[in-house]
Amino acid sequence: MAFDFGVVTSHWSFIAQGCWITLVVSVMSILIAFVIGTGVAIARVYAGERISHLLGFFYVDMMRSVPLLVILVWVYFALPVIVGVNVDPMTCAIVVLGLHLGAEVCEVVRGGLLSIRQGQMKASLALGMSWAQAIRAVILPQAFIRSLPPLASIIIVGFKDSALASVIAVPELLRQSQVLAGQTFQPFEIYTAALVLYGGFLYPVALALAVIYDRYCSRMAA
């Protein structure tokens, strides 16, 4: 069997476009996940038990108990039937991936917030800070630093899960590869290229996150 990777180079711009969309979908959904997840975590920890339970049940538990793929397909194909509005696939993917990942961010950050000892809040308030200032400047940064390893894996998962967007025809890397493979009848070369591109990008990202963690960790070590 002879492989001809010339098919990859000759369709380079088509693949590069896919890489770009993958990057956009991943980064946007990770950003949404961090903003929403952190917000919900703060609410769950500081806004009282009732709100914590409501958010836990209606957001976190629901997101975590249904497969991401199912939510994605449902929101794209089923939700418009009820609300009568079609969303474009890319927006849909970004929002669904972001909300889904946000539930994971929420639980990790919540654990981080709860692990910071009470005295830190007391000391902040005693200096005249408001709760909001104390959370922003004192509690949350420590919670993030302490949660960096699980947050790093969430970021990696965020990049990888973007491939699921291919099922609703978002033209990201996997989708573009499928299209190419169908047109060229060279699935081995095309999918191998996709594999290498995902890995070649994410491996350095994982390493960089580990380096960042080491730096902060050594600072805060008692």
Place this chain on the structure above:
Amino acid sequence: MPREDDVLEFREVTKRFDQTNVLDRVDFRVCAGEVVCIVGPSGSGKSTLLRCANALEPIDSGTIVFNGRTVGRTKRKLYKVRQQMGMVFQNFELFPHLTVLQNIVLAPRIVKGETESVAVGRARNLLRRVGLDDFGNKYPGTLSGGQQQRVAIARALAMEPDIMLFDEPTSALDPERVGEVLAVMRDLANQGTTMVVVTHEMEFARSVADRVVFFDRGHIVESGTPERIFTNPQQERTRAFLSHHLSNVNGQRSFPGQAH
């Protein structure tokens, strides 16, 4: 010498935790420039007294007056009150993710809106005052307990409070680190800082306090000059407590902050 104007006053303050009165109709006042040391067995409510003073704990009845104004129950007023009271904790509670300098400038920057240069300038002066000139860029985790507590004092002073509250500031320290912290506090006292110090360091209380308060089971049992409390206590409970602790004063252990 203490002047007669009150900085802080408790009027019949009661604080309950699960039905028990941790503070039981406490009357307590601190004048400007006065140094009050509070001694008493653990669990008697000394920390609660300090935490109620700056409204970290709400009180159940009574009144707390600070700088002539009743400490309100609205949040905005509470922040204002806390800005004018410095508090030093047994466990330092420095912010581990910030450098020493950042620890000190944080509250002046975000609470008072001070400029970076003003806040940093004052922070450097304070670091010199507590003997830690070169420690500004270090992280708290790399400092000894005594050094951390001195940073915590500088951090509280950076808000330029009208009163400093110390809750057993040396109890978590290795014995050889106690002296350096007490020396800083002694220096503050000498410069006229109004201070309330909960402590088990009897020699410090004897030599620095204007007034010593013996606190037990939510009550002020006895209050007076160090001379009177330590040499001629009126109450049996005071005598019993001091007989356990006074060995610290009379010889066996000299005050480590003094010249040997």
